[in-house]
Amino acid sequence: xxxxxxxxxxxxxxxxxxxxxxxxxxxxxxxxxxxxxxxxxxxxxxxxxxxxxxxxxxxxxxxxxxxxxxxxxxxxxxxxxxxxxxxxxxxxxxxxxxxxxxxxxxxxxxxxxxx
Amino acid sequence: xxxxxxxxxxxxxxxxxxxxxxxxxxxxxxxxxxxxxxxxxxxxxxxxxxxxxxxxxxxxxxxxxxxxxxxxxxxxxxxxxxxxxxxxxxxxxxxxxxxxxxxxxxxxxxxxxxxxx
Numbered sequence: 096x097x098x099x100x101x102x103x104x105x106x107x108x109x110x111x112x113x114x115x116x117x118x119x120x121x122x123x124x125x126x127x128x129x130x131x132x133x134x135x136x137x138x139x140x141x142x143x144x145x146x147x148x149x150x151x152x153x154x155x156x157x158x159x160x161x162x163x164x165x166x167x168x169x170x171x172x173x174x175x176x177x178x179x180x181x182x183x184x185x186x187x188x189x190x191x192x193x194x195x196x197x198x199x200x201x202x203x204x205x206x207x208x209x210x
Numbered sequence: 211x212x213x214x215x216x217x218x219x220x221x222x223x224x225x226x227x228x229x230x231x232x233x234x235x236x237x238x239x240x241x242x243x244x245x246x247x248x249x250x251x252x253x254x255x256x257x258x259x260x261x262x263x264x265x266x267x268x269x270x271x272x273x274x275x276x277x278x279x280x281x282x283x284x285x286x287x288x289x290x291x292x293x294x295x296x297x298x299x300x301x302x303x304x305x306x307x308x309x310x311x312x313x314x315x316x317x318x319x320x321x322x323x324x325x326x327x
Contacts, residue, residue, distance in 0.1 A: 099252075129315065138214070138301055138318035139253065184252050196241070196307070196314055197266065200252025 098122045099187050101201035109209055114172040116204050118185030121166065125187040129198070130159060130170045133182045142183075143170070175208045182206070212236060214319035216302050222325045223292055230288045231322045235304030242285050243316060244277055245301040246270065253301050259285060260307070292326045299323050 099120045108114045116130075126147040131139035145152040145159045145168070152159050158171045172179055185201040215234045223229050235242050240261050245253035256275070257267045261282035271277075274292075279285040289296055299321045305314035 131318070136320075136323075138216075138303075138320045141315055141317055144315055186252070196305070196316075197243070197255040197258065197268075198245075198253070198316060199255070202250065202252050 096121075097202075098125075099185055099199050099201040101183075101185055101204050103204050104202070105205040105207070107207045107209060108175050110177055111174045114170075114175045114179065114206055114208065116170040116172075116183050116185075116206065118168050118170075118201055119166060120168075120187050122187070122189060122199070123166070124189040125199075127188040128159070128161060128168050129186045129188075130157075131184045131186060131200075132179075133184060133203070139184055172206075175206075177208045177210050180206055180208050214302055214304050214317055216300075216319040216322050218322055219320060220323045220325075222327065224327050225292060225294060227292055228288065228290045229292060229324065230286055231300055231302075231324075233285045233287070233302030233304075233319060235284070235302070236306075236317060237283075239304035239306045239317075240282070241305045241307050241314060241316075242279055243303040243305070244285070244287050245303065245318075247299040247301055247321070248297075256287075289324075292324075294326045297324055297326045 129144040130142045133139045143157045161168045182203045186198040217232045243258040244256040247253040259279040274290045277287045301321045303316040303318045305316045307314040
């Protein structure tokens with residue numbers, strides 16, 4: 096039962112353009128969502144998060160959008176840079192009482208930003 | 211650097227051997243998590259601690275796996291009688307939960323890559 100899905104295994108964009116990474120979830124108890132970036136042979140690095148009480152959160156070049164009715168979130172990177180090339184994971188948490196703050200991850204999307 | 215550290219970074223072992231991994235969390239963090247990641251998949255939750263108490267274990271954590279956090283600081287994950295299916299990246303994360311029920315951002319270590327021959 097894949098509760099968090101990233102349907103695009105890969106995405107290629109040109110430097111300077113916008114990268115949009117998508118994530119869908121099925122568990123309506125999820126109330127906190129995070130994006131992580133992962134380089135080969137390293138652990139995931141936290142990028143940005145959003146609580147279910149918001150529909151947008153912005154941090155520099157990174158913006159996360161949450162559409163609760165569609166159970167969909169997206170990460171926008173503007174402008175994209177070659178150093179952004181990595182695997183991006185979407186993760187969700189259902190809160191302590193429900194799931195002990197465990198994170199459920201998607202399968203990841205490999206982003207390649209071409210110079 | 212005061213991030214999460216894990217040791218060793220790589221471990222190669224023969225089937226049937228026992229292995230132990232160590233995780234040192236960010237010093238003021240009260241929660242510590244273990245995840246496992248296999249190729250092409252996202253990390254999967256194994257277990258987590260609040261201070262020294264192990265509060266939740268995934269059904270992925272068979273009886274060959276045991277985790278401890280004896281003094282509420284570092285943690286160890288032991289796998290007994292390793293099997294080839296245990297080959298994976300084992301990730302540790304830590305977080306600071308300020309109040310019960312609060313959402314907390316987890317910060318990950320570099321992982322331990324286990325290969326079981």
